[in-house]
Amino acid sequence: MELNEITEAIIGCAIKVHRALGPGLLESTYEVCLVHELVKMGLKVQAQVPLPVHYDGTRLDAGYKIDLLVEEKVIVELKAVDALHPLREAQLLSYLRLSGKKLGLLINFNVRMLKNGIKRIAN
Numbered sequence: 347m348e349l350n351e352i353t354e355a356i357i358g359c360a361i362k363v364h365r366a367l368g369p370g371l372l373e374s375t376y377e378v379c380l381v382h383e384l385v386k387m388g389l390k391v392q393a394q395v396p397l398p399v400h401y402d403g404t405r406l407d408a409g410y411k412i413d414l415l416v417e418e419k420v421i422v423e424l425k426a427v428d429a430l431h432p433l434r435e436a437q438l439l440s441y442l443r444l445s446g447k448k449l450g451l452l453i454n455f456n457v458r459m460l461k462n463g464i465k466r467i468a469n
Contacts, residue, residue, distance in 0.1 A: 347389075347417055349419060349448065349449050352416055352419060352420050353451060355387055355389060355416075356380075356416055356420065359380055359384050360380055360453050360455075360460060361461075362383055363376060363380050363383060363455075364455055364460040366379075367379065369457060370456065371455070372426060373426040373455070376424055377393060377413060377414065380422075381393055389416055389417055390416070390417050391414055391415070391416050392415045392418075393413065393414055394411045394413065395414075396410070396411055397410040397412050397441060397444055397445055399444060400444075410441065415447075419448075419449070420449050420450065420451065421438065421441050421442060421450035422451045423441065423451070423452045423453070424453050424454075425452065425453065425455070426454065427454060427456055428456060430454050434452055435465060438465075442469035443469055449466070449468055450466075450467045450469075451464060451465070451466055452464070452465040452467060
């Protein structure tokens with residue numbers, strides 16, 4: 347699948363989850379439900395993927411974890427917050443740079459209409 351097809355599938359599944367559950371739940375709830383929907387579509391999904399930092403020729407565990415990695419191509423960072431702070435976008439961009447991935451989605455489920463809680467970020 348191409349990047350655009352993958353992101354369309356992710357967004358479609360996220361909308362389905364949001365329509366069923368609405369805002370106000372824990373991020374972990376949206377994560378397990380979104381993984382379920384993506385797997386039903388036949389997509390390869392990894393959750394809570396450790397992301398090491400390569401520094402001074404050494405691979406270091408800095409405690410970073412990617413919420414979802416879909417088809418080994420798209421990073422999905424999930425939130426359930428009142429508003430997306432620019433720091434969250436910087437976090438996803440950092441994850442993209444550290445992993446060498448090209449595209450990520452930042453999805454905030456704590457909104458009335460999910461389309462207002464989705465940001466696409468490219469490295």
